[in-house]
Amino acid sequence: MDDTQAPTLAATGIGITALGRLQMRVPEEDGFEDVMVERRWPDMASARAWCERSVERAPHGSLILEIQVFEESWRHARSWETTKSRPIAEALQLGVVNDHGDVRWSALRPMTPRAGSRHLL
Numbered sequence: 061m062d063d064t065q066a067p068t069l070a071a072t073g074i075g076i077t078a079l080g081r082l083q084m085r086v087p088e089e090d091g092f093e094d095v096m097v098e099r100r101w102p103d104m105a106s107a108r109a110w111c112e113r114s115v116e117r118a119p120h121g122s123l124i125l126e127i128q129v130f131e132e133s134w135r136h137a138r139s140w141e142t143t144k145s146r147p148i149a150e151a152l153q154l155g156v157v158n159d160h161g162d163v164r165w166s167a168l169r170p171m172t173p174r175a176g177s178r179h180l181l
Contacts, residue, residue, distance in 0.1 A: 080114075128152060151170050
């Protein structure tokens with residue numbers, strides 16, 4: 061197996077990847093344009109590094125609106141499903157640009173149906 065591929069999950073899964081997403085407002089000659097760029101990586105460390113490099117390379121005067129890195133699992137489609145396999149977000153990590161232009165990362169948060177729930181049954 062090539063070491064750039066995502067590791068394989070247990071029997072039910074295809075693999076794990078990470079998606080880096082950067083939302084920014086970029087200056088244009090007549091104002092600003094909102095831009096979102098994203099790229100899939102084999103792991104979260106690579107996705108975070110890509111986000112940090114993208115922030116460093118952003119055009120002068122750009123405003124970074126949001127930095128997100130998702131850990132995703134890929135599962136085989138069930139026999140009755142007609143759609144292709146797609147990633148399911150398992151965890152999220154947010155980034156913030158500090159005064160020095162460096163990205164600071166939050167703690168990794170699981171993305172479960174009850175992860176953000178405030179009410180207990």
